Amino acid sequence: MKVTEHLKQAKQPLFSFEILPPLKGKSIQSIFDGIDPLMEFKPKFVNVTYHREEYIYKERENGLLEKIAIRKRPGTVGICAAIMNKYQVDAVPHLICGGFSKEETENALIDLQFLGIDNVLALRGDSIKTEATFRPHQDGHRYAVELIRQISDMNSGTYMMDDVQLEPTNFCIGAAGYPEKHFEAMNMSTDLQYLKDKVDAGAEYIITQMFFDNEKYFSFVKACREIGIDVPIIPGMKPIKTLDHITFLPKFFKVDFPESLSSELLKCKDNKQVEQLGIEWSIQQSRELKDAGVPCIHYYTMSNSTMVKAIAKEIF
Ligand SMILES: Cc1cc2nc3c(=O)[nH]c(=O)nc-3n(C[C@H](O)[C@H](O)[C@H](O)COP(=O)(O)OP(=O)(O)OC[C@H]3O[C@@H](n4cnc5c(N)ncnc54)[C@H](O)[C@@H]3O)c2cc1C
Numbered sequence: 001m002k003v004t005e006h007l008k009q010a011k012q013p014l015f016s017f018e019i020l021p022p023l024k025g026k027s028i029q030s031i032f033d034g035i036d037p038l039m040e041f042k043p044k045f046v047n048v049t050y051h052r053e054e055y056i057y058k059e060r061e062n063g064l065l066e067k068i069a070i071r072k073r074p075g076t077v078g079i080c081a082a083i084m085n086k087y088q089v090d091a092v093p094h095l096i097c098g099g100f101s102k103e104e105t106e107n108a109l110i111d112l113q114f115l116g117i118d119n120v121l122a123l124r125g126d127s128i129k130t131e132a133t134f135r136p137h138q139d140g141h142r143y144a145v146e147l148i149r150q151i152s153d154m155n156s157g158t159y160m161m162d163d164v165q166l167e168p169t170n171f172c173i174g175a176a177g178y179p180e181k182h183f184e185a186m187n188m189s190t191d192l193q194y195l196k197d198k199v200d201a202g203a204e205y206i207i208t209q210m211f212f213d214n215e216k217y218f219s220f221v222k223a224c225r226e227i228g229i230d231v232p233i234i235p236g237m238k239p240i241k242t243l244d245h246i247t248f249l250p251k252f253f254k255v256d257f258p259e260s261l262s263s264e265l266l267k268c269k270d271n272k273q274v275e276q277l278g279i280e281w282s283i284q285q286s287r288e289l290k291d292a293g294v295p296c297i298h299y300y301t302m303s304n305s306t307m308v309k310a311i312a313k314e315i316f
Helices: 003-009 029-041 076-087 102-114 144-155 188-201 214-226 245-253 259-265 271-291 305-315
Strands: 014-019 045-048 054-059 065-070 090-096 119-123 172-177 205-210 233-237 296-300
Touching: 003 090, 003 172, 003 205, 014 029, 014 305, 029 076, 029 305, 045 076, 076 090, 076 102, 090 102, 102 144, 119 144, 144 172, 144 188, 172 188, 188 214, 205 214, 205 245, 214 233, 214 271, 233 271, 245 271, 259 271, 271 296, 271 305, 296 305
Parallel strands: 014 045, 014 296, 045 090, 090 119, 119 172, 172 205, 205 233, 233 296
Antiparallel strands: 054 065
């Protein structure tokens, strides 16, 4: 079933979460172990991230360096199929532009359709570590909006072989939104305009980047509505877990901690104290969002369900 159908049928805010595929060589059981404790809260859909290849340099016998592409977390599509089969919930694979030609994207979407997957979260993806800025595949997409257009085209029966009309796909397309602005955007208003383009191209709902101050989400939603973005906007939540997160989350995800949170974080002496504070902060945020009538609250588990379970127990 489509995410938008779940949202329409919901009588109260839904619970959903995102998982990462395991590191290459680890079994799928590690994924199930992360999902099992969360099933009691009846998620209607589970997102599975997609991870690009990375490049490493390996020294050959002759002393020359060889550039090798490795994918540390493969398996997004297989995991989605396994989740749907084991738990009878909808799985939402993330699909990215980076590293894909349009032809490979088309084939990936055909695979998803054959597996009975109705949903896709369409993203650009980040640049790989060795590139300063995002470089698309030479036959691929530069922005998520182009990927969304390709999926929408397939939904109306237009594939890359443009001389024939083929069987339409029927994907429900989601897109990413940034309450604190995407880090590359010139300003909030250009970012919002590009977000509107994604919706106009066929995105039927938005999931936001994590945020730690609900006011950021509320003003983001207001600004979206003002420019005519009228699709559901699902807040994304991430509980802070470790002392390292205090610098890592703002640096990597370009999000701010409000002062009331940073002052409490500064008092934490170890990871255990941060984890406790992270849970309490997320519960507080989730309660307010639920009371405000958001369509769903989406948790980034980062493959650790313990904290999300503690939060969900209080909220759902
Ligand atoms: C809910 C969520 C899930 C995610 N899951 C993954 C994942 O599984 N794998 C992964 O690799 N990454 C993931 N990401 C990270 C995401 O790929 C990065 O944030 C990426 O840098 C931007 O992706 P996007 O789809 O928002 O890009 P876009 O919408 O293409 O935007 C990228 C930037 O370009 C600008 N822009 C957009 N269109 C245009 C245009 N036409 N002209 C000029 N500028 C433009 C935007 O303002 C923005 O600054 C996720 C992010 C979120 C919020």
